[in-house]
Amino acid sequence: MTPTLTETLVQRHFSVSGADLCVGGLPVRELAAHHGTPLFIYDGGVMRANYRALKQALQGFAHIHYSVKANPAPAIIRLFASEGAGVEIASIGEYRAARAAGVAPDRILFAGPGKRVAELEAVIADGIDEVHVESYEEIARVAAIGARVGLRVRMSIRVNPVAAAQGGAMRMGGKPAPFGFDEEDLSNVVAAVMAQDALDLRGVHLFAGTQILDVDVLLSQWRHAIDVASRVAALAGKPLHTIDLGGGLGIPYFQGEGTLDLAGITKAVPDLQRLLRADPLLADARPIVEPGRFLAGPGGVYVMAVNASKLSRGTRFLVTDGGMHHHLAASGNLGQIIKRDYPIVAPARMDARDTSPATVVGPLCTPLDTLARKTDLPDLAADDLIAVLQSGAYGRTASPSGFLSQPEAGEILVESGVVEVMSAA
Numbered sequence: 001m002t003p004t005l006t007e008t009l010v011q012r013h014f015s016v017s018g019a020d021l022c023v024g025g026l027p028v029r030e031l032a033a034h035h036g037t038p039l040f041i042y043d044g045g046v047m048r049a050n051y052r053a054l055k056q057a058l059q060g061f062a063h064i065h066y067s068v069k070a071n072p073a074p075a076i077i078r079l080f081a082s083e084g085a086g087v088e089i090a091s092i093g094e095y096r097a098a099r100a101a102g103v104a105p106d107r108i109l110f111a112g113p114g115k116r117v118a119e120l121e122a123v124i125a126d127g128i129d130e131v132h133v134e135s136y137e138e139i140a141r142v143a144a145i146g147a148r149v150g151l152r153v154r155m156s157i158r159v160n161p162v163a164a165a166q167g168g169a170m171r172m173g174g175k176p177a178p179f180g181f182d183e184e185d186l187s188n189v190v191a192a193v194m195a196q197d198a199l200d201l202r203g204v205h206l207f208a209g210t211q212i213l214d215v216d217v218l219l220s221q222w223r224h225a226i227d228v229a230s231r232v233a234a235l236a237g238k239p240l241h242t243i244d245l246g247g248g249l250g251i252p253y254f255q256g257e258g259t260l261d262l263a264g265i266t267k268a269v270p271d272l273q274r275l276l277r278a279d280p281l282l283a284d285a286r287p288i289v290e291p292g293r294f295l296a297g298p299g300g301v302y303v304m305a306v307n308a309s310k311l312s313r314g315t316r317f318l319v320t321d322g323g324m325h326h327h328l329a330a331s332g333n334l335g336q337i338i339k340r341d342y343p344i345v346a347p348a349r350m351d352a353r354d355t356s357p358a359t360v361v362g363p364l365c366t367p368l369d370t371l372a373r374k375t376d377l378p379d380l381a382a383d384d385l386i387a388v389l390q391s392g393a394y395g396r397t398a399s400p401s402g403f404l405s406q407p408e409a410g411e412i413l414v415e416s417g418v419v420e421v422m423s424a425a
């Protein structure tokens with residue numbers, strides 16, 4: 001029988017000992033008993049392995065910046081920084097988290113459609129590597145700040161590409177969008193930038209969509225970004241330093257989804273290098289890939305305890321102490337068009353043979369607070385555990401934690417049997 005996605009993920013990233021799912025070498029049952037529930041457990045080893053696999057695939061072509069929005073906990077940022085990653089931030093809060101994690105300003109890029117003046121002033125004064133501008137107002141603001149502090153501010157132009165990423169579940173390119181400048185307007189944008197003495201145009205930034213699992217879609221976006229970079233360099237009449245290819249590398253959440261073909265990236269690297277070398281103005285450019293989900297997602301497990309098991313008109317409901325207020329994405333309410341279940345297990349009952357359909361819900365008084373619909377789980381009672389896999393990215397901080405004033409989830413990082421408490425449950 002072909003294994004389910006859940007079985008594949010457990011086998012690929014974690015281990016099972018008797019009845020117990022082990023994360024970072026430790027049983028989830030013990031971690032939940034020590035640290036309480038609801039609890040995000042992050043396996044540092046899995047995150048490092050993902051980083052290293054991607055780095056290997058991009059060898060000779062692109063550097064990696066971790067996109068902090070996926071999981072802004074300083075311990076996670078520190079982990080990727082220790083592997084050599086730079087970071088991409090979208091707010092002063094993310095900047096502070098990156099600095100708290102020990103990331104130097106010259107390893108940080110700032111993108112985002114609505115940066116405030118105070119944020120720009122703070123990061124520019126600190127010596128941030130680049131600001132990626134997304135509006136004419138921002139061009140003027142960044143230039144004014146540069147002039148005030150006597151700096152030529154290193155910046156790139158974020159471009160909203162004409163061609164949509166056909167494989168992205170949440171598409172951001174090729175349609176009206178507040179992110180960056182429309183590609184059709186490039187000549188005006190470059191002229192506006194070049195008119196400012198206090199701006200040092202370094203490159204371009206394209207990001208067309210998230211959760212892309214088809215490597216050919218990703219590669220065609222990257223080729224398009226190189227083409228856009230070439231045109232910007234020609235318009236500016238100067239070599240470019242940065243080609244930010246964006247993030248968007250996907251991970252499997254639902255039955256039938258596969259992993260991104262990293263070997264396909266490796267195979268494309270010579271052609272991508274050739275494209276860069278073909279334009280003298282891009283010969284020394286530094287491509288950057290800035291994934292969040294791909295690096296952080298697979299290492300995270302969200303653990304809840306059952307509060308009640310009840311039957312309503314033939315449907316078994318497992319009411320837990322966790323829910324959409326910690327993990328909006330797993331409830332299907334973070335941009336999904338069709339609500340489908342994330343991979344889910346009973347982490348202290350991995351040896352159970354008899355399972356039956358159960359609907360897993362949280363404590364909020366709304367039917368939106370559903371984490372699994374008629375999914376197969378063993379017979380579970382109060383205090384038994386349920387764990388959602390693929391929960392390391394867009395979990396806790398991408399969720400409405402204030403809704404119904406429930407307690408926050410705890411977060412721990414486990415690596416080779418050592419636990420770091422990031423925030424207590």
Ligand SMILES: Cc1ncc(COP(=O)(O)O)c(C=O)c1O
Pocket residue numbers: 067069070088111112207209210211246247248249290291292293294
């Ligand atoms: C500018 C930018 N870069 C990177 C990312 C990270 O995307 P992902 O987690 O899909 O790799 C995002 C996500 O929205 C983004 O807006």
